[in-house]
Amino acid sequence: MVSAISIEHLTKYYRNFKALNDVSLEVAEGEFFGFLGPNGAGKTTTISVITGLANYQKGSVHVFGCDVGADYRTTRALIGLVPQEFNFDPFLSAEQILSFEGGYFGIPWREAKQRAQELLKLFDLAEKRHEGYKRLSGGMKRRLLIARALMHRPKILILDEPTAGVDLELRHQLWDFLRRLNREGTTVVLTTHYIEEAEKLCSRIGVIHKGSIVALDSTETLIRKMSGDQVELFLKARLDFLPVSLKSFQIFLEEEGRKLRFEEKNDAVPKILKALHQEGIEIEKIDIRRPTLEDAFLKLVGKKDKAFVLEEGKE
Amino acid sequence: MKPRVGFQTLVRREIVRFFSVFSQTIFPPLVSSFLYILIFGFSLGGRIQQIQGIPYLIYLIPGLLMMYVIEGSYANTSSSLFISRWANNIEELLVTPLSYFEMVLAILIGGLVRSLMISLGVYLVSLLFARFPIAHPFLVLYFLIFVSLVFSSVGMIVALFAEEFEHLTIVTTFVITPLIFFGGVFHSITLVPAPLRGLTGFNPIFYMINGMRYSMLGISDVPVQKSMFVVLFFCLALFSITVYLFKTGFKLRK
Numbered sequence: 001m002v003s004a005i006s007i008e009h010l011t012k013y014y015r016n017f018k019a020l021n022d023v024s025l026e027v028a029e030g031e032f033f034g035f036l037g038p039n040g041a042g043k044t045t046t047i048s049v050i051t052g053l054a055n056y057q058k059g060s061v062h063v064f065g066c067d068v069g070a071d072y073r074t075t076r077a078l079i080g081l082v083p084q085e086f087n088f089d090p091f092l093s094a095e096q097i098l099s100f101e102g103g104y105f106g107i108p109w110r111e112a113k114q115r116a117q118e119l120l121k122l123f124d125l126a127e128k129r130h131e132g133y134k135r136l137s138g139g140m141k142r143r144l145l146i147a148r149a150l151m152h153r154p155k156i157l158i159l160d161e162p163t164a165g166v167d168l169e170l171r172h173q174l175w176d177f178l179r180r181l182n183r184e185g186t187t188v189v190l191t192t193h194y195i196e197e198a199e200k201l202c203s204r205i206g207v208i209h210k211g212s213i214v215a216l217d218s219t220e221t222l223i224r225k226m227s228g229d230q231v232e233l234f235l236k237a238r239l240d241f242l243p244v245s246l247k248s249f250q251i252f253l254e255e256e257g258r259k260l261r262f263e264e265k266n267d268a269v270p271k272i273l274k275a276l277h278q279e280g281i282e283i284e285k286i287d288i289r290r291p292t293l294e295d296a297f298l299k300l301v302g303k304k305d306k307a308f309v310l311e312e313g314k315e
Numbered sequence: 316m317k318p319r320v321g322f323q324t325l326v327r328r329e330i331v332r333f334f335s336v337f338s339q340t341i342f343p344p345l346v347s348s349f350l351y352i353l354i355f356g357f358s359l360g361g362r363i364q365q366i367q368g369i370p371y372l373i374y375l376i377p378g379l380l381m382m383y384v385i386e387g388s389y390a391n392t393s394s395s396l397f398i399s400r401w402a403n404n405i406e407e408l409l410v411t412p413l414s415y416f417e418m419v420l421a422i423l424i425g426g427l428v429r430s431l432m433i434s435l436g437v438y439l440v441s442l443l444f445a446r447f448p449i450a451h452p453f454l455v456l457y458f459l460i461f462v463s464l465v466f467s468s469v470g471m472i473v474a475l476f477a478e479e480f481e482h483l484t485i486v487t488t489f490v491i492t493p494l495i496f497f498g499g500v501f502h503s504i505t506l507v508p509a510p511l512r513g514l515t516g517f518n519p520i521f522y523m524i525n526g527m528r529y530s531m532l533g534i535s536d537v538p539v540q541k542s543m544f545v546v547l548f549f550c551l552a553l554f555s556i557t558v559y560l561f562k563t564g565f566k567l568r569k
Contacts, residue, residue: 014569045569051410054569077412087403091332103324104411112324148407 002065004029004156004187005050010059012045012211019045020056021211027189027204029064029155032182034202034219035191038301042211043191044084047160051081063156077105080154082145084161088133094144095120095129098151105152112151119147139170146174156187163197175201199223199293209301223296229264230289233272236282245275264288322417325408329425333391340391341432344383348437351379352444355501366503367534376441377528378500380434381462385495385520386487387433388426388463392470393483395422400474405567415561419471419554426467427460434459447532454530454539461546462523466491468553475566494520504536519545 005027012020020042027033037043048054049061052072061068063075088097095116102112120126123143128136136144142162149157159178163171178201182188192198198205198219205222207215215222239257249272251262260276262268276283333340356372363371399405408418449455473486497511498520504512515521526542529535535542561567 048569052568053406053409055564073412073414076410079410081410083406085403087406089328089404089407090398090402091335092328096331100324100328101407101411103327104321104408104413106320106412108320109324 001029003027003062004031004064005189006060006062006065007046007050008060010046010049010056010061012042012049012054012056019211020049023059023208023211023213025206025213025216027156027187029187030182030185032178032188032201032203033190034198034205035189035208036195036198036205036297037191037208039193041208041301043208044160045211046208047081047158047189047191050075051079051158052076077152078155080149080152080157082149082157082159082162084164086133086141086145088141088144088148090132090134093130093132094125094136097133097144098148101148102151107152115151119150123147139166142166142170142174146177150181154186156189157181158189160191161193162190163192163194171197195292195294195297205293207297207300214300215296219293223293230295231262231264231269232287232289233260233276233283234258234285234287235260236284239281243275243279243281245279246272249275321411321413322421325413325418325421326424326428329391329395329422330428332395333425333429340387340429341436344387344433345436345440348379348383349440349443352376352441356444359501366506369532369534370445373445373447373532374503374528375501376438376445377531378524379441380437380531381458381520381524381527382495382500383433383437384430384459384463385466385491385523387430388466389470389473389487389491391426391429392422392467393474393477393486394470395425396471396474397477397480397483400566401480409567416558419558419561422471423464423467423554423557426470427463430463430467431459449531450533451530454543455527457543458523458526458530458546461550462527465519465523465546465549465553468550468557471557472553472560475560491520494518495524497521498524499536500524519549522546 003026005025007023007025010020010023011018023042023046035043035046045054049056050063050068052068052075063078066074066078068075089100092100095113098116098119099109099112102115103109107115117126117129120129123146125136125140125143125147128140133141133144142165146159146162149159157178162178163174166174175197178188178190188201190198190202202219204218205215206213207222235258239253239260242251242253246260249262249268251260251272253259254261260272262272273283352372352375356375359371365371366374396405399408413421469486469491473483477483497515498518499515504515504521507515522537522542522545525535525537526539526546529539529542
């Protein structure tokens with residue numbers, strides 16, 4: 001079966017800066033794919049290449065088997081893009097923004113106007129249909145962006161940080177809507193800062209860091225692979241520094257010496273408990289937390305290293 | 316989905332855009348053409364009386380018409396495209412299945428429609444002062460259409476290179492307006508000193524104004540065939556450059 005999106009060895013430079021370095025990934029048809037990475041990691045650049053907003057130097061990008069360069073008219077007709085920034089036509093009303101978008105994608109005028117009415121109603125914007133986008137609230141603009149991307153019923157919906165700056169209620173509404181859209185067959189690609197969002201919505205995740213893909217797997221596998229259970233030991237007495245016997249473990253002294261945190265792997269729990277007992281350190285409470293995508297993400301993008309440096313500083 | 320709908324929609328968008336700012340796009344040329352004809356035609360006309368057997372007031376009209384076609388088409392496409400780049404809504408267009416050829420042609424047609432409306436308006440204003448038969452109506456259309464497409468293309472190219480709004484007006488002030496004025500809106504080349512006459516031959520707007528003057532009045536400082544060729548040449552060359560810039564994504568794609 002042809003992938004909805006297929007990227008092979010994609011490399012992209014901005015002058016001398018390598019923004020994407022040998023990126024390869026596949027998104028299957030009907031998948032809900034999450035694309036994670038810190039600011040400037042290359043998420044938006046990858047999306048820009050797929051949608052035709054950025055040129056690239058090496059590699060290939062296909063949408064349903066069609067090359068995004070040679071067959072750009074076909075690939076663009078298949079994609080709906082919800083960009084990160086508001087990029088509405090300043091001369092048009094909300095209704096016109098949708099109708100014209102439909103027209104650009106080849107929907108006859110009358111049909112486009114009808115579809116615009118439907119989407120305005122669906123996104124609770126019908127009352128604002130004659131207003132220019134500048135007179136809409138932030139949440140309304142965000143909804144209008146999504147409605148615009150759906151005008152031509154795309155097979156792939158790409159959303160670049162769709163819930164950035166959106167209140168909790170609207171965020172949950174959007175999540176429900178995207179889940180429904182995906183169930184109905186639309187392939188969804190989502191970039192987000194909110195790890196919780198990716199964990200809740202996406203069946204598979206790609207993590208990009210400094211222009212390279214550092215992980216690509218199903219959400220569950222990624223969490224399992226990247227992170228064991230997080231164990232937190234709350235101490236009866238405050239510790240000023242880590243004893244030498246605990247140095248060989250990847251253990252973090254936190255909350256001003258009142259908590260020890262480590263990841264359960266290679267039977268670390270009994271070994272650490274034994275070492276603590278030998279050192280005469282008493283434990284008040286033990287918490288075991290299942291790993292989250294956030295733990296995996298932080299590990300992948302290097303926050304672990306930062307924590308380690310802090311911990312070393314305490315020794 | 317129908318293939319030409321996207322193109323027609325973009326043409327419609329361009330027309331909606333300049334109509335939405337009617338008072339800035341259509342109205343001013345009508346007022347200023349009225350003033351030009353009134354002041355130059357009447358006051359100067361009394362002194363110059365005739366050029367090549369034509370009363371000065373009538374001699375003035377084809378040049379003024381061409382001046383507004385040039386200014387209107389340049390202003391339309393340059394501001395439309397630059398605002399789209401500035402507000403980033405050009406991205407909205409670039410992710411659609413429209414071909415680059417269609418994008419460019421549709422935006423140029425926006426400039427063409429605006430300049431045709433302005434030229435019709437300026438002609439109607441001129442009828443308040445003088446009435447005369449049009450010598451070659453089809454040639455009038457030829458020069459209106461192709462000159463408008465030339466300067467619509469110039470507008471698009473400048474809008475792609477420009478980094479600020481000021482850059483658009485710098486081209487108008489320091490390039491287009493001097494070329495229009497030296498191109499013979501108000502005078503015949505026969506009235507200029509010999510060295511300047513030689514230089515005028517390198518000014519493409521000189522051929523455009525004279526082409527229009529021949530089409531409307533049957534008189535010109537250069538053979539009309541030459542004017543037709545110059546206009547067509549610039550039209551094709553600049554259109555090709557504009558499409559090429561869009562295809563390569565110059566200042567459009569990251």
